[in-house]
Amino acid sequence: MRSQFVDTSNVKVFHAALRALEMRGANEACLMVIDGVPGLGKTTTLQHWTARNQCIYLRAKKQWRASWMMNEVLEQMRVTPPHRFEDKYKLALSQIGQRLDRAQVDGQSFAMVIDEADFISRNVECMETIRDLSDGLEVPVILVGMGSIRNNLRRFPQVMSRVAQYVEFQPANEQDVRALFDGLCEVAIADDLVKFVHRVSKGYNREIKEAIASTERFGLRNDPQDGQAFSLRDLAGQPLMNDRQTGNVISVPEFA
Incomplete structure (x- = not known):
């Protein structure tokens, strides 16, 4: 079987939402939520897109806390995480900012993608850290869920208010x-x-x-x-x- 990426209807909807996110009016409204049951191609689509654009791709863990999440953010950028959370956060902010600046100079898209984000969508510590990173840099963050993330996020009005685009993957036609x-x-x-x-x-x-x-x-x-x-x-x-x-x-x- 060929190892080729195929642009399906869901992929086209994702790219349209991404274009709309990049043209948003409110700079702080830079979150996107992608939802849908497993098996519809969400992970394949986001992994392909992040690889082409050299973005940050993470898979959330059920036991994630903010410190563990920040470690993985830094490791994705091939940076050794410091010990204190405050230092992790400052370093991540600096490194992501540099990535974002390079992407803008090169005319590329840039975002941080967190797959299987249902695992952290009820975690106050993780969600507030994601909001802080997004607000601090106005960098798009794409939260990819497995069917329940949108409802879970209703607990966090400060996060919900920053979601500019919702995409729900549908079964293939x-x-x-x-x-x-x-x-x-x-x-x-x-x-x-x-x-x-x-x-x-x-x-x-x-x-x-x-x-x-x-x-x-x-x-x-x-x-x-x-x-x-x-x-x-x-x-x-x-x-x-x-x-x-x-x-x-x-x-x-x-x-x-």
């Missing part, structure tokens, strides 16, 4: 599934198979990619009928993916 097959799969796939994968995957990227890998393995071992793209009939009886609810294998139906 049929055009997204076609784009993922075209971009990732090394064999040609017919529309009826794309429609079937869209339906049984329920639009979850993880299941779609599982189906792409299964289809590709079959396709590289076999020739399609009449030299055409592989269809449902070609893959009749072949396992494609596991159902995330039951764990059962989902296979292409047999044809009489």
Whole structure:
């Protein structure tokens, strides 16, 4: 399977929100919340974007406190964290500020991304530290959640008031599934198979990619009928993916 990044509908919505955030009227309103159940491509999208723009990417931990979080911020910038929290904060502020200045000179986007932020979205210490960093530098912070972050943040009106953009990732549509097959799969796939994968995957990227890998393995071992793209009939009886609810294998139906 090709290691190619595919621009799906969710990716396009994210980039539109990012452009709106960069054009915000209130400078202090520089937080973005991205939410959605697991398996819709949030982490893949944000990791790809942060790597291209040399941004800071962190994955929140359930036991995070502000000091541990600041250690990881500094380690991401390849800076040894000092011992005292006050010194960690000042050093992070300086280092992030330098990164932000370089990005602006180079005409690039810059942000700090915190994935799985549900883990800290009820943590007063962490959320207030994030707000302080964002306010101090007017640097965008993108909080990526797994379904509950938006409701959790209602406990922090000072944080909520700084959220300029909300993005909720949605299940992939049929055009997204076609784009993922075209971009990732090394064999040609017919529309009826794309429609079937869209339906049984329920639009979850993880299941779609599982189906792409299964289809590709079959396709590289076999020739399609009449030299055409592989269809449902070609893959009749072949396992494609596991159902995330039951764990059962989902296979292409047999044809009489």
